[in-house]
Amino acid sequence: MKRRLQQMAELVGARLQGDGSVLVAGVASIASATACDLVFVEDEKYLLPALQSGAAAVIAGEFAASASGKPMLISRHPKLAFARAAQMLRSDRSFRTDEGVHATAIVHSSARLDENAIVEEYAVIGADTEIGWGTRIGAGCVIGRGVKIGPTCLIYPRVTIYAGTVLGEWVTVHAGAVLGSDGFGYVRDPESGHYEKFPQVGRLVIEDYVEIGANTTIDRGALDETRIGRGTKIDNLVHIGHNCRIGENVVIAAQTGLSGSIVIENDVVLGGQVGIGEHARIGEGVMLGGQGGVLPNKVLRGKGVAFWGTPAKPVREYLKQLAALARLGKKR
Numbered sequence: 667m668k669r670r671l672q673q674m675a676e677l678v679g680a681r682l683q684g685d686g687s688v689l690v691a692g693v694a695s696i697a698s699a700t701a702c703d704l705v706f707v708e709d710e711k712y713l714l715p716a717l718q719s720g721a722a723a724v725i726a727g728e729f730a731a732s733a734s735g736k737p738m739l740i741s742r743h744p745k746l747a748f749a750r751a752a753q754m755l756r757s758d759r760s761f762r763t764d765e766g767v768h769a770t771a772i773v774h775s776s777a778r779l780d781e782n783a784i785v786e787e788y789a790v791i792g793a794d795t796e797i798g799w800g801t802r803i804g805a806g807c808v809i810g811r812g813v814k815i816g817p818t819c820l821i822y823p824r825v826t827i828y829a830g831t832v833l834g835e836w837v838t839v840h841a842g843a844v845l846g847s848d849g850f851g852y853v854r855d856p857e858s859g860h861y862e863k864f865p866q867v868g869r870l871v872i873e874d875y876v877e878i879g880a881n882t883t884i885d886r887g888a889l890d891e892t893r894i895g896r897g898t899k900i901d902n903l904v905h906i907g908h909n910c911r912i913g914e915n916v917v918i919a920a921q922t923g924l925s926g927s928i929v930i931e932n933d934v935v936l937g938g939q940v941g942i943g944e945h946a947r948i949g950e951g952v953m954l955g956g957q958g959g960v961l962p963n964k965v966l967r968g969k970g971v972a973f974w975g976t977p978a979k980p981v982r983e984y985l986k987q988l989a990a991l992a993r994l995g996k997k998r
Contacts (some may be wrong), residue, residue: 667691668702669755671723675739677754678747680725684737690722693752704739706748725751771803786823798835810846816874828886834874840902842881846870849885849892849908849926864888866908873897879904879920888926895932913950925962933969941976954978 669677672686694703696712699721706725707716713733716724723737724730725744741747765784767773773791783797786805791797795809798817803809807821810829815821819837827833828846839845851864868887872894878884879902886892888908894900895914905923906912913932922936925944930936935953943962948954951969959976960966966973968980975984 667755671737671739674704674751674754678725678739678741678750680739680741680747682737683731683740684723686737688722688737690751690755692755693748694721696721704748704751706744708744780817792829804841822880828870830869831872831886832869833872834876834896836875837872838877840878840880840882843878844883845872845878846886847883849888851888851908851926868892868908870894873914876900882906885910885926901938907944919956955981 668689668691670686671688671690672682674690675682689702690704691702694700694705696705696716696719699705699719701720701722703721704723704725705716705719705721707713707730708727710729713726713730717733717735721736723739725739725741725748727744728740730738731740739747767785768787770787771785771789773779773785774793776793777791777795779797780799782799784802785791786803788805789803789807791809792811792813794812796814797803798815800817801815801819803821804823804825806824808826810827812830813827815833816835818835819833821839822841824841825839826844831846848866851866852861853864854861866886866888868890870884870886870892873896875897876894878900881902882900882904884892884894884906885908890909892906892908892910894912895916897914898912898916900918901920903921904918907924907926909927910924912930913934915932916930916934918936919938921938922940924942927945928942929947931948931950933951934948937954937956937958939957940954942960945963946960947965949967952966953972955972955974958974958978961977966978972981973979974981
């Protein structure tokens with residue numbers, strides 16, 4: 667589906683400059699743009715290449731207000747406006763409501779699917795499942811008993827969602843993710859040395875506008891619930907253990923591992939390969955750098971403060987310690 671540039675300006679909150687009847691259907695880089703694409707420019711030095719590109723229109727900052735040659739969307743935050751435009755155009759393609767349930771899909775008779783939901787080839791939908799308007803279930807997905815998936819979600823192929831998991835609206839789950847699996851909880855018999863499985867009977871709740879990367883795994887609660895807050899973005903190959911509570915607008919980069927019963931407050935940023943021990947708490951707005959480590963039961967606080975290292979410390983303190991170690995090594 668194509669959208670008129672005037673409509674895109676209204677949707678992303680930008681000021682139109684030029685012909686609003688121009689149609690756009692996608693987004694692209696300046697180098698690869700075609701006649702139906704939008705491109706964006708944050709730095710004035712890239713404005714001329716954008717204007718000379720094959721793009722239909724350009725999103726740019728106020729520095730482009732006097733430019734000519736292509737229709738423009740002028741925004742204080744051109745990269746953000748570009749991202750919003752991309753989401754709108756993706757929605758036009760992804761949430762088609764004319765495909766229905768594929769003949770090879772297996773849907774339990776008690777499942778309740780909105781008439782505009784889409785279920786692709788060889789997906790399996792369990793008993794008492796609910797799937798909302800415009801949600802797409804990709805090929806080969808397995809959706810367990812009693813799962814609830816809200817409207818306009820996008821579940822890519824080969825995702826497995828265990829029984830009782832709840833997803834809000836506009837949730838995106840990429841291929842191979844596993845949601846609601848049992849947590850890693852065992853009790854050791856001191857006499858025999860054997861490990862007995864602790865009950866894993868809680869649930870997993872994913873709130874609205876969450877995105878979950880490919881091959882990420884999120885465990886259900888042991889007795890209560892694991893919860894992922896609204897607007898949180900989780901990269902590929904992340905593991906989140908049972909009973910974790912992740913706040914709103916949290917960003918978690920690839921290969922991060924969270925043990926059980928961790929609390930991550932709102933607006934936290936976790937870099938790649940971060941490791942956090944059980945029952946730790948990361949305060950609101952904390953930034954933890956790549957390969958940083960937090961020991962069990964520890965608390966990190968400091969809105970806007972960057973932490974690094976293992977055990978994690980404010981980055982300035984950590985760098986001072988590294989410098990001191992380097993000087994000590996030279997003396998020896």
